[in-house]
Amino acid sequence: MSSHAAGTIDHHHDPSTSTGIPNKKLMMWTFLASDCMFFGALISTHLIYRLHPAPGSPQPKEIFSLELTSFSTFILLMSSLMMALAVTAIQKGNVKSMRWSLLTTIFFGTIFLGCQVYEFVEFATLKNLTLTNSMFGTTFYTLTGTHGIHVAIGVLWLILMYVRSFQPPEGQRTFGWLFKNCLHVSAIVGAVLLSMFAILGVVHTIQTGGTTASYFASHLWMIVGFFATIAVAVSFWRQKTAVNFGEANAIDVESMGLYWHFVDIVWIVIFTAVYLIEYL
Amino acid sequence: MDAILKSELQVKDTAAPAKSAVFWRPTAQTGLVSWLTTVDHKKIGFLYGVFALFFFLVGGVEALLIRLQLMLPNSSVLTAEQYNTMFTMHGTTMIFLAIMPLSAAFFNFIMPLQIGARDVAFPRLNAFSLWTFVAGAIIINLGWFMPDGAPNVGWTGYAPLTSKTYAPDHSVDMWIMGLQLLGVASIAASLNFIVTIINMRAPGMTMMRLPVFTWMTLFTAFLIVLSFPFITVALVELMMDRHFGTSFFEVSGGGMPILWQHLFWVFGHPEVYILILPAMGIISEILPTFSRKPLFGYPIVVFSGASIGFLGFSVWSHHMFTTGMGTVATAAFALATMAIAVPTGVKIFNWIGTLWGGHLSMRTPMMFALGFVWMFMIGGFSGVMHSAAPADAQQQDSYFVVAHFHYVLIGGSLFALLAGIHYWFPLMFGRKVSEFWGKLSFWVIFAGFNITFFPMHFLGLNGMPRRTFTYDTNLGWNAGNFIATIGALILGVGIFIYFAVMVYTFLKGEKVGKDVWDARTLEWSLPNPPPEYNYRVIPTVHARDALWYIKQNPAEIAKEDAAKAKIEADHGGIHMPHQSIYPFVASLGMFVAGVGISAIDHDPTPGFWGKKIGITLIGGAIMCLGIYWWAIEGNEGYHLHLDEDGKESKDKKADHP
Numbered sequence: 001m002s003s004h005a006a007g008t009i010d011h012h013h014d015p016s017t018s019t020g021i022p023n024k025k026l027m028m029w030t031f032l033a034s035d036c037m038f039f040g041a042l043i044s045t046h047l048i049y050r051l052h053p054a055p056g057s058p059q060p061k062e063i064f065s066l067e068l069t070s071f072s073t074f075i076l077l078m079s080s081l082m083m084a085l086a087v088t089a090i091q092k093g094n095v096k097s098m099r100w101s102l103l104t105t106i107f108f109g110t111i112f113l114g115c116q117v118y119e120f121v122e123f124a125t126l127k128n129l130t131l132t133n134s135m136f137g138t139t140f141y142t143l144t145g146t147h148g149i150h151v152a153i154g155v156l157w158l159i160l161m162y163v164r165s166f167q168p169p170e171g172q173r174t175f176g177w178l179f180k181n182c183l184h185v186s187a188i189v190g191a192v193l194l195s196m197f198a199i200l201g202v203v204h205t206i207q208t209g210g211t212t213a214s215y216f217a218s219h220l221w222m223i224v225g226f227f228a229t230i231a232v233a234v235s236f237w238r239q240k241t242a243v244n245f246g247e248a249n250a251i252d253v254e255s256m257g258l259y260w261h262f263v264d265i266v267w268i269v270i271f272t273a274v275y276l277i278e279y280l
Numbered sequence: 281m282d283a284i285l286k287s288e289l290q291v292k293d294t295a296a297p298a299k300s301a302v303f304w305r306p307t308a309q310t311g312l313v314s315w316l317t318t319v320d321h322k323k324i325g326f327l328y329g330v331f332a333l334f335f336f337l338v339g340g341v342e343a344l345l346i347r348l349q350l351m352l353p354n355s356s357v358l359t360a361e362q363y364n365t366m367f368t369m370h371g372t373t374m375i376f377l378a379i380m381p382l383s384a385a386f387f388n389f390i391m392p393l394q395i396g397a398r399d400v401a402f403p404r405l406n407a408f409s410l411w412t413f414v415a416g417a418i419i420i421n422l423g424w425f426m427p428d429g430a431p432n433v434g435w436t437g438y439a440p441l442t443s444k445t446y447a448p449d450h451s452v453d454m455w456i457m458g459l460q461l462l463g464v465a466s467i468a469a470s471l472n473f474i475v476t477i478i479n480m481r482a483p484g485m486t487m488m489r490l491p492v493f494t495w496m497t498l499f500t501a502f503l504i505v506l507s508f509p510f511i512t513v514a515l516v517e518l519m520m521d522r523h524f525g526t527s528f529f530e531v532s533g534g535g536m537p538i539l540w541q542h543l544f545w546v547f548g549h550p551e552v553y554i555l556i557l558p559a560m561g562i563i564s565e566i567l568p569t570f571s572r573k574p575l576f577g578y579p580i581v582v583f584s585g586a587s588i589g590f591l592g593f594s595v596w597s598h599h600m601f602t603t604g605m606g607t608v609a610t611a612a613f614a615l616a617t618m619a620i621a622v623p624t625g626v627k628i629f630n631w632i633g634t635l636w637g638g639h640l641s642m643r644t645p646m647m648f649a650l651g652f653v654w655m656f657m658i659g660g661f662s663g664v665m666h667s668a669a670p671a672d673a674q675q676q677d678s679y680f681v682v683a684h685f686h687y688v689l690i691g692g693s694l695f696a697l698l699a700g701i702h703y704w705f706p707l708m709f710g711r712k713v714s715e716f717w718g719k720l721s722f723w724v725i726f727a728g729f730n731i732t733f734f735p736m737h738f739l740g741l742n743g744m745p746r747r748t749f750t751y752d753t754n755l756g757w758n759a760g761n762f763i764a765t766i767g768a769l770i771l772g773v774g775i776f777i778y779f780a781v782m783v784y785t786f787l788k789g790e791k792v793g794k795d796v797w798d799a800r801t802l803e804w805s806l807p808n809p810p811p812e813y814n815y816r817v818i819p820t821v822h823a824r825d826a827l828w829y830i831k832q833n834p835a836e837i838a839k840e841d842a843a844k845a846k847i848e849a850d851h852g853g854i855h856m857p858h859q860s861i862y863p864f865v866a867s868l869g870m871f872v873a874g875v876g877i878s879a880i881d882h883d884p885t886p887g888f889w890g891k892k893i894g895i896t897l898i899g900g901a902i903m904c905l906g907i908y909w910w911a912i913e914g915n916e917g918y919h920l921h922l923d924e925d926g927k928e929s930k931d932k933k934a935d936h937p
Contacts, residue, residue, distance in 0.1 A: 017479040017480070018478065018479050018480065018481040018485075019478055019479055021478075021479065023401045023402070023475050023479050023480075026474075026475045026478060026479055027401070027402070027471050027472075027474075027475045030471050030474050030475070030505060031467075031471055031505075033505060033506065034467055034471075034505040034506065034508070034509055035509070037506050037507070037509035037510060038509035038512060038513060040509075041509060041510050041512075041513035041514075041543060041546075042513055045513070045517065045528070045539065045543075048536075048539065049534070049535075049536075052534075052536065053534075054533075054534030057534075131520075131524060131525075131526060132524065132525045132526055132527070132533075134534070135527065135533065135534040135535065138520075138526040138527065138528065138533075139528075142516075142517070142520060142526070146516075160908075160911070164912070167912075170914065170916065173301060173302050174301045174302060175301065175302055177302070178302050181912070
């Protein structure tokens, strides 16, 4: 298809632009500046209301589980490592290695999201912290929920990029391909959601003292669905057709990586300004 | 799947078919489809202009109704509720749906031409910005056609007026949703402009050779990107209060209404500069052209623009001097506000320096530009008066403030935009407004504007509060209000003449050749109207006044162009992006979802599925499909091959950029 040898594109200089910075990268940096202000405003709201608690406000220390949040923070940081490896791989033209790294990033992102779902449910049902029953709940759920949405969008983007790495050359993009492409995306999105809720089901069963039989009775369809989606994904992986994805797409992966790292950094700030600050 | 596969970056894929099997590749050059699918920055700019002028007329009618109500004491042209709706919609419409998109029209149309580019960096994103702006504008105005009515909480939407207690219907929800969509549109457009200006400059167009209008576009785009997130957050919080029962701004739940004011003005004050910086850029183009001189002190004008933008983020609380922030905060914001007068004054002096000793040519754009300098100064002076916090305590929420911001927004922004329309009209459409009618409209607008707003200074100092629906006969406000309303009617006549003449000129005006004003910037090197691909050969820039140099050194430029044209032809000709419908689809989805969230009643029966959720989800699905199709259709395009005279032979073969 192409006469390029691996590693011949200069990934730090784009001769077609005035500055040498690729347009997509510059765009992403500027967007992240904007997103900084967005999170800045949300974090400020939380900190301002933290300084002005209403009488009878809940005690955050009694609600938080620092162990769980530290764990999910660590996982999110490790996902950044995998993201960086994916960028390095595709810059060397190694599509297969990039796919593994992307899948791992997706996996870690899913763990983080699962922890957040668990945390929200736990806080709402056991600790009686809801969106509306105190200002702390309002700002906490709004801020961390907005971050969670950012992570979820990131995971979706990773999935779409992963599927895109199977894209055939333009001439072969038919309706059959379009159908398969959508099936591929649905399979992986399904696998992420089903695995997350199946595992959360295990935790729930242990916590409420349920039996293995009761777990399988209520979660069988999730487990079956999970394996079905994995089977679909594996069959796509094993296809041996030509793909139109390689070193030239490194900039797309790198821009996505910038977003992913940014969302991580925001979480470090949130972890400090929302969680750790309560233990000072 | 072990092979390491690479896609082609520079290699042409000649085997690719002309038509995509899956994606619609519209090629219409005329008709509705061509407008809905266009990715041409000039067509998008034109559409921005058309929509902005439409909403400008709507806002103008609202203003005239306000003035008619206030013409006489104890008047009943409007009810109090209708009056509230009018001033809310007048402010919202003029700021977000008239001045901002009119500036965006110039950003789109002129800026890429000024830097010698063939399009913006992300043409489809540009189309998305346009259609999302239209979606937001429609949602804000939906209330006129609904029993709930249009929003009536002031363009500032202060808490707790916007709470469910005081605004139980959908009007505020539509205001929130419309503004959110406008925010998305503005940020997306600004990201595009920033990348375009920094990365798509022609060879030789260094940053310090950029035309000042392009510089101001860059600063404005940065202001939008950095300030709009604050109103996004404020509106998200307000929406959570209204839809999900939180109490960000509800005192009963521990909320603080003052937080709304801070978040709003952290956005709102940079917004003031978002409205005025493009105007300053336009003026900095027009004055040198009609003074037959280069702009005086170019670097100073640029850096003062930057410092205005920078300081603009540190003065928001001067809108809140009377809220009791404490003396330290008040003093700090007062000082920062006074500091902004310095770079603004520097610009004024540079414009005067440009005029000084120039060979002034009093054409219509120049008249509006000179009107701008004078009127904007008056608005600036009353602005400095507000910066003194003790004085502001007297002026707060009075007609003095109304006079001030109309002097900077009409006498400032609008005069400059009207000047810009006159200035670039020959480039855009190849026709020119007659000097008599142009100047007549200027003088009527100028007189009407001053008769309307100058008396408001006195009304304000005599204690007439802003946003008052009527007044009694014995308050001493009768004469001022009557004069102001007469002025408003004159201003209305002036605006009518202006647009009637524009429409006439568009259809039947005098045809003019290229570079009608003998100007200095690159866009005037193009034939009018500019071809789809803008530049047959990407120009090489040798001087700050690029076209001036080209006109002085024709032989050198001709040689350079011939060499470049050959190189480009060898590389496959001029690359053009395909038209695409998917940005429009994404915006359409946002519109449907926005209507679902903001304008549809909650279903009375409990349960998840219902009309509101259903419409919102359908809209969301359309949006996701639009974005995904947009992503996977790819950014392939086609190539144009031009001969010496610019006649094209289209090569529709798909090609990778």
